[in-house]
Amino acid sequence: MRGVVAAWLERIYLAPGTQPRQEDARKIDELTALLPELRAAVNQQPRALTIVDAASGLSYAALATAELVLAPAQRRAHVILIERDPRLAARAREAASRISAPGCTVEVRTGDVADATLWPAAPDLVLALHACGAASDRVLDAALAASARRLLLVPCCTGVGVDAEAGARAAAGALGIPRHAAVRRSFIEAWVAAERTQRLEAGGMQTEVVEFCPKAVTPYNLLWRARRVREPGRMAAARAELARLQQPREEPR
């Protein structure tokens, strides 16, 4: 499968005759690992699909889904890319013009993922790969608000500005987590991951979190695989856990 993905990526994204660079090779590895997830997510939905690639950048994931998963199965889809950088949006549009997926239309919407007017109602699948910092939180909120049926979310860095970051720091202090950077970082990353998971569950998504590729491919290798089930008991339990996570804490002096 890696060979297929490599040939595809080179054809769509690299100038003819260009050798893939190290970051291209990593992208190929990442896409190869992701493809079964993409296939499973679309296969469980039999009809014509609406897919959103949020914080899409060049939209490797959605365009690969269109050409390598949907087109061979003669499936139809409307693929919406949301990207705030107009130059990347233009490059994604060019890349989309090179794919061969007759049943798929690709629309690029330039703007912020937090802008609800850019989102379609009830998309079948939302992809968000490496949405920087708080952009992952905004995608998560927007996907819930739009009643997305499925979400595949691979967050990126857990820096300042991420929703749960201040709470995580306060909890680290209150619980006596040592200040050693590596220990604190792991704690904060776990806290942010927990808060996002409970937020999805509280919003009605049955959620799994898996390592979808080795850390050598990308250090941000956690995939949130979420499916809208709207099960009241499950949502209430997650709301209670979320409230426990989010309760105000003060760092001891």
Ligand SMILES: C[S@@+](CC[C@H](N)C(=O)[O-])C[C@H]1O[C@@H](n2cnc3c(N)ncnc32)[C@H](O)[C@@H]1O
């Ligand atoms: C690390 S790149 C990942 C791009 C692509 N998803 C991928 O995996 O190759 C993050 C992208 O998110 C975009 N981005 C970050 N915050 C955003 C926001 N709030 N709204 C829309 N796009 C955003 C950036 O411009 C950038 O293209």
